[in-house]
Amino acid sequence: xxxxxxxxxxxxxxxxxxxVKDLLSNEDSSDDAFKKSELMVDDQEEKxxxxxxxxxxxxxxxxxxxxxQYILAQVGFSVGLGNVWRFPYLCQKNGGGAYLxxxxxxxxIIGIPLFFLELAVGQxxxxxxxxxxxxxxxKLGGIGFASCVVCFFVALYYNVIIGWSLFYFSQSFQxxxxxxxxxxxKNASHTFVEPECEKSSATTYYWYREALNISSSLSESxxxxxxxxxxxxxxxxxxxxxxxxxxxxSGKIMYFSSLFPYVVLLCFLIRGLxxxxxxxxxxxxxxxxxxxxxxPKVWREAATQVFFAxxxxxxxxxxxxxxxxxxxxxxxxxxxxxxxxxFTSVLATLVVFAVLGFKANIINEKCVIQNSExxxxxxxxxxxxxxxxxxxxxxxxITAEDYNLxxxxxxxxxEEEFDSLGLKSCQIEDELNKAVQGTGxxxxxxxxxxxxxxxxxxxxVMFFLMLVNLGLGSMFGTIxxxxxxxxxxxxxxxxxLTVICCLVAFLIGLIxxxxxxxxxxxxxxxYSATLPxxxxxxLENIAVTRIYGIDKFMEDLKDMxxxxxxxxxxxxxxxxxxxxxxxxLVASVVxxxxxxPGYNAWIEDTAMEEFYSYPTWGMIVCISLMVLAILPVPxxxxxxxxxxxxxxxxxxxxxxxxxxxxxxxxxxxxxDNTSLIHGKSPSEVPSPNFGKNIxxxxxxxxxxDTAPNGRYGIGYLMADVPDMPESDL
Numbered sequence: 001x002x003x004x005x006x007x008x009x010x011x012x013x014x015x016x017x018x019x020v021k022d023l024l025s026n027e028d029s030s031d032d033a034f035k036k037s038e039l040m041v042d043d044q045e046e047k048x049x050x051x052x053x054x055x056x057x058x059x060x061x062x063x064x065x066x067x068x069q070y071i072l073a074q075v076g077f078s079v080g081l082g083n084v085w086r087f088p089y090l091c092q093k094n095g096g097g098a099y100l101x102x103x104x105x106x107x108x109i110i111g112i113p114l115f116f117l118e119l120a121v122g123q124x125x126x127x128x129x130x131x132x133x134x135x136x137x138x139k140l141g142g143i144g145f146a147s148c149v150v151c152f153f154v155a156l157y158y159n160v161i162i163g164w165s166l167f168y169f170s171q172s173f174q175x176x177x178x179x180x181x182x183x184x185x186k187n188a189s190h191t192f193v194e195p196e197c198e199k200s201s202a203t204t205y206y207w208y209r210e211a212l213n214i215s216s217s218l219s220e221s222x223x224x225x226x227x228x229x230x231x232x233x234x235x236x237x238x239x240x241x242x243x244x245x246x247x248x249x250s251g252k253i254m255y256f257s258s259l260f261p262y263v264v265l266l267c268f269l270i271r272g273l274x275x276x277x278x279x280x281x282x283x284x285x286x287x288x289x290x291x292x293x294x295x296p297k298v299w300r301e302a303a304t305q306v307f308f309a310x311x312x313x314x315x316x317x318x319x320x321x322x323x324x325x326x327x328x329x330x331x332x333x334x335x336x337x338x339x340x341x342x343f344t345s346v347l348a349t350l351v352v353f354a355v356l357g358f359k360a361n362i363i364n365e366k367c368v369i370q371n372s373e374x375x376x377x378x379x380x381x382x383x384x385x386x387x388x389x390x391x392x393x394x395x396x397x398i399t400a401e402d403y404n405l406x407x408x409x410x411x412x413x414x415e416e417e418f419d420s421l422g423l424k425s426c427q428i429e430d431e432l433n434k435a436v437q438g439t440g441x442x443x444x445x446x447x448x449x450x451x452x453x454x455x456x457x458x459x460x461v462m463f464f465l466m467l468v469n470l471g472l473g474s475m476f477g478t479i480x481x482x483x484x485x486x487x488x489x490x491x492x493x494x495x496x497l498t499v500i501c502c503l504v505a506f507l508i509g510l511i512x513x514x515x516x517x518x519x520x521x522x523x524x525x526x527y528s529a530t531l532p533x534x535x536x537x538x539l540e541n542i543a544v545t546r547i548y549g550i551d552k553f554m555e556d557l558k559d560m561x562x563x564x565x566x567x568x569x570x571x572x573x574x575x576x577x578x579x580x581x582x583x584x585l586v587a588s589v590v591x592x593x594x595x596x597p598g599y600n601a602w603i604e605d606t607a608m609e610e611f612y613s614y615p616t617w618g619m620i621v622c623i624s625l626m627v628l629a630i631l632p633v634p635x636x637x638x639x640x641x642x643x644x645x646x647x648x649x650x651x652x653x654x655x656x657x658x659x660x661x662x663x664x665x666x667x668x669x670x671x672d673n674t675s676l677i678h679g680k681s682p683s684e685v686p687s688p689n690f691g692k693n694i695x696x697x698x699x700x701x702x703x704x705d706t707a708p709n710g711r712y713g714i715g716y717l718m719a720d721v722p723d724m725p726e727s728d729l
Contacts, residue, residue, distance in 0.1 A: 061126060061322075061323065062246055062247055062248060062323055063323050063324075063325070064247060064251060064323055064324065065251060065252075067328075069251045069252075069254060069255070070251075070320065070323070070324060070333075071333065071336065071337065072254040072255060072258040072259070073247070073250070073251060073254045073258070073320050073476070073477070074317065074320055074321075074333065074337045074477075075258050075337055075340050075341070075473075076254050076257055076258035076472075076473025076474070076476060076477070077311050077316050077317070077320065077473060077474055077476065077477025077478075078309060078310050078311050078317075078337055078341045078474075078477075079258075079261070079340070079341055079344045079470065079473065079474075080470055080471065080473065080474035081161060081442075081467065081470050081471055081474070082305070082308060082309060083309065083341070083344050083345045083348050083470075084348045084352070084441075084442070084467070084470065085352075085439075085441045085442050086305065087305060087309070087345040087348065087349060088285070088345075088348060088349040088352040088353060088441075089441065090301055090302070090305055091285065091349050092284075092285060092353070092432075092433075093301075094292055094293075094295075094297075094298040094301060094302070095288060095289040095290070095291075095292035095293045095298060096284070096285055096286055096287050096288050096289055097285075097286035097287065097288040098288035098289055098290050098292065098293040099293070099298065099302065100346075101293060102293060102298055102299050102302040103302045103305065103306065103342075104342070106299070106302050106303045106306045106580070107306050107338060107342060109572065109576055109577065109580055110303065110306060110307065110572075110577050110580050110581065111306040111307075111309075111310055111312075111338055112334055112335060112338045113569055113572040113573055113577050114310075114312050114537060114540075114541070114577060115310045115312065115317065115334045115337070115338055116330065116331055116334035116335075116565075116569065117540070117541070117544060117573060118312065118317040118318050118321070118540070119317060119318075119321045119330040119333055119334050120321075120330050120331075120553075120556075120557055120560070121136065121318065121544065122317065122318035122319065122320070122321035122322040122324075123321045123322065123324045123326065123328055123330050123560070124326065124556060124560055125322070126322045126323075126326070127322055127484075127485070127488045128144070128315065128318060128319045128322060128481070128484035128485030128486070128487070128488045128489070129143070129144035129147040129148065129315035129318045129319065129481065129484075129485045130144030130145060130147075130148065130485035130486070130488065130489045131144070131485060131488045131489060132144065132318055132322075133540070133543060134489075136543050136544065136547070136548045137543045137547045137548065138640050139636070139637050139640040139641060140539055140542075140543045140547065140633070140636075140637065141636045141640065142632040142633035142634070142635060142636030142637060143536055143539050143540060143543065143633060144315065144485055145632035145633075145636065146532060146535075146536050146629060146630055146631075146632045146633050147313060147314060147315035147481060147485075147536055148315060148481065148482050148485055148486070149532075149628060149629050149631075149632060150313070150314065150528065150529050150532050150533055150536070150629050151314050151315055151316070151478050151479070151481040151482045152482055152501075152505070153524060153528035153529065153625060153629060154314070154478055154524075154528065154529050155475065155478045155479060155482070155505055156505055156508055156509050156512070156524065157509070157512055157520070157521045157524040157525060157528075158471065158474065158475060158478065159232065159235045159236060159239065159471075159475060159505070159509065160228075160232055160235075160509060160512040160513065160517070160521055161439075161467075161471055161521070162235040162238075162467075162468055162471035162472065162475065163228055163231035163232040163234070163235045163513070164211065164228070164231070164439070164443065165442075165464050165467040165468045165471060166231045166234055166235060166464075166468060167211060167227060167228060167231045168211070168443065168447070168460070168464045169461065169464035169465055169468060170231075172457055172460035172461045172464060173457060173461065174457065175456070175457050176451075176456070177450075177451055177456055177457060177460055178206065178210070179202050179203045179205075179206035179207075179210075179447060179448075179451065180202060180451045180456075181202055182194055182197035182198060182202045182205060183197060183205075195607075196209060196604055196607045197209075197607075199606070199607035199608075200607040200608070201444075201448065202448070202451075203443075203444050203445075203447045203448040203451070204444050204607075205607075207439070207443045207444055207447075208602045209604075211227075211228070211443070212225065212228070212515070212517070212518055213225050213515050214515055214516070214518055214602050215514075215515040215516045216601060216602070216603060216604060217516070217519075217601050217612060218516055218519040218520070218523075218599060218601070218612070218614065218615065218618055219516075219615055220515070220516055221514050221515065221516050222514060222515025222516055223514065223515060224510065224513055224514055225513050225514065225515055225517070228513040228517070229510065229513045232506065232509055232510075232512070232513050233506060236502045236503075236505065236506040236509075237502075238472065239472070239475050239476070239479060239502060240498060240499060240502040242472070242476060243476060243479050243480070243483065243498050243502075244494075244495050244498045244499065245494075245495070246480075246483070246484075246494050247320075247323055247480075250476045250480070253472075253476075254473070254476070256469070257469040257472050257473045257476075258469075258473055260465070260466065260469045261466045261469050261470050261473075262344075262347075264462050264463065264465070264466035265344075265347050265348060265351050265466070266347075267462065268351045268354075268355065268459070268462075268463070269347065269350055269351045269354065271453070271459070272350075272351060272354030272355050272358065273354055275354070275355070275357075275358040275453075276358060276361055277357045277358045277359075277360060277361025277362070277364075277428070278354035278355070278357045278358050279354075279357065280357045280360065280361065280428050280432070281353040281354050281355070281356050281357015281358065281360065281432060282350060282353050282354055282357060284353065284357070284428075284429060284432045285349060285350075285353040296587075300584065300587045300588075300591070303580065303584045304530075304584065304588070307533070307534070307537070307584070308529075308533075309341055309345070310337075310338060310341060311474075311477060312533070312537050313533040313534075313536040313537040313540070314477065314478060314481045314533070315480075315481030315482075315484075315485060316476075316477030316478055316480050316481035317477070318481075319477075319480040319481050319483075319484035319485070320477065320480060321333075322484065326560060327560065327561070327562065329561060330560075330561070331557075331561060331565060352441070352446070353432075355446060355449045355450075356432065356445065356446075356449065357428075357432065358449060358452070359431075359445065359448060359449035359452070360428045360431035360432050361428060362452055363431050364400055364426055364427070364428050364431060365400070367424055367426040368398060368399075368400050368403045368426050369398075371403065371407075371423050371424055371426060372395050372398050372403060374421075374422065374423060375389075375395070375406065375410070375423070376395055378421065383421070384410065384414070388406075388409055388410060388413055389406060389409075390405065390406070390409075393405075393406060400426065400428075403426060404425070404426065404427070407423060407425060407426070410423065439518075442467060446463065447460070450463065479498070479501065479502075482501060483497055483498055483501065519599045519601065522599045522600075523599065523614070523618065523621065523622060523625075524625065526622075527622040527623075527625045527626055528625040528626070528629060529629070530588060530592075531585070531588060531589065531592070531626055531630075532626060532629035532630045534581065534584060534585045534588060535585065535630055535633070536630075536633075537581060538578065538581045538582065538585065539633065541573060541577055541578050541581065542578065544573065545573050545574050545578070550570060550573060550574050553573075554569075554570060596613060597613065597614050597618075597619060597622060598611055598612055598613040598614055599611070599612060599614070600612075
């Protein structure tokens, strides 16, 4: 190179710099507005950042520290108390091992596809439920608000169950356990067993009288139960502290809260298998009853369990996935979490019935001893002949098999007067057939079984600590389904919103820690979530497949994942899943109509449960819960349809998303509200269309392409990017 070449190069550089300055100085004010809104397409290695509405400052969206942390969060949210106390009950009730067949089929038809759909939209749009559905279809933006309302209703009573578990956990550090024996009552003359406990059992009495101190009806409030009020406060403090920093704080807790239940379940399984009678329980559990599998009720209950087990419609799935990188393989996540959930349910079922088999064996042994004593009395009285008893039978150490042999002989010989003898058959199957679920399983049946364990306080501590962690994992996802959408939409501080949300929920939750609180828990559990969530998920499916477009959504998935998802999902989302969900909705409405609305009240005098119908005000509350949960959908639809709120004011409909970056569009330039897509207004358009028409900003040059509606390419500087894949997200 000649010596003066550097001088020439410097002069050329100076000329280029001066030319750039001239160009910049000649830009008009509209170009300034465009510069603030333009999108720079960076390499995929760069972090995803977003811009708050109304702000030119980019802030990093929180992200998971690792893929494991994210998977544990989704597992913790989906695996909850229902896996432990609902799935085993349904399995026993609906054909044992045969129930797994319809459950797996429905998991493949509605579970995994819809779970994958929620993960995908959350990860792609990177917003909570309100932002996601507002973006896809502003008229259906109420879906996100409805999800938040349902999450709030569920959080109100779900945390009460965590409070109950905390109470039992705190009472487990003593030997013997306080629910091991019935309490004794002393008066001036003598001591006797508490009548209410004697008529029921020690664990039943402790649950209803000592823990809940329950009233006799829904209308009888009875005042606050201060023990449970303190436990509820402790539960909300734990949730608030864990969620106050979002996933940055709750994500670390997930390592313990999500993994600890598996440690406990495995310990219980190993211990349970070493107990006498556990194999009988497991055999009874998985003996298939194929004739029951063909009943429609079985399929309806299996579909409902699949639906709620994965947390569909709550918004927690979308919220968690919104903190992922754009190119994360959410298809793998959907399949992995779904099957972890399924196998957790099977593991919990093994544990429950191993322990219940042990309990049934103990009860059966007591039954054999009591009835053997009756037979001996009948022999002494001459009501039975000694010749009926086989010679090898020894009543002092009689086995269950020998007793059943004697029982069958007496039943055949004394056929006419057998009922007057008062003998019982003492079959383990009869005890195992007593279907128990929910609080009855956790706080009565399972608790009673643990009193017979060696070192029972240790196992009680482990069990109730497991319930607390299962509940907290689900609560984190539920609260995230409330906090994330509101923070994304209204730009409030997450810490302040979390504290306010938990405080308000605790104050409202005081109705659940009255003496009649258990009846309100049943009411909310039955009516606040089932139908609203079904409607929400049906609308989610319609919004993606019909309004946004299933073909465009599949293209977005290909662009995001790097490969085309199986056509199986295309047909599931477009045809099969909506049809199954509609059938499930109709079946649920019919079931709700046929079942008399009411609750089981505990009657102190008889020490038994009795079914009561809801009073008129109770029915109004039940209907109000369902209406309030789904009301945001029609309200937002009417507001959008009638243009009661101006979208140009900065709503989510005017926010555009591409490759993990979010920009604010120029608002209402020149009063032109038309769109690039099909000539619709922004309120009717789900998203900007990044097709093959690449628009550059106008600088007065006729050579530059302009947008069809005269706007500056919706804020994107896309020149020299010819191979950008078409996408609507």
